Amino acid sequence: MSFSGTVSKASHEEGLLIAFEGRAPKLGATIRVVGGKTLGRVETVIGSVDNPLIHIHPLPDSVDARSAIGSPVEIAPRGRFNRGRQDRRSGESKFRRGRDSRPGSRRGNDQ
Secondary structure (H helix, E strand, O other): OEEEEEEEEEEOOOOOOOEEOOOOOOOOEOOOOOOOOOEEEEEEEEEEOOEEEEOOOOOOOOOOOOOOOOOOEEOHHHHHHOOOOOOOOOOOOOOOOOOOOOOOOOOOOOO
């Protein structure tokens, strides 16, 4: 079951409490209104197993907690980063073993 949630109420710490179904998001995951504005990051998951809540805190200055109540939320996609990064050396192992073949080396093939 995937994550689906709704903003329940403002917290006493000036954050948001979100009721959800499915798997709890990771701590630090970014939560946003479905298809829209980012609300913040998951600070903690509280409540009972039958009625769990996510606490989002702190909120960005651009988010009005009271107007967010009742909004459906989702886990925002993670930012993209270069996953295909490879070692710049072509054909060599990143962790060289054996003799150092550079000229002037005390250990290598400098004969």
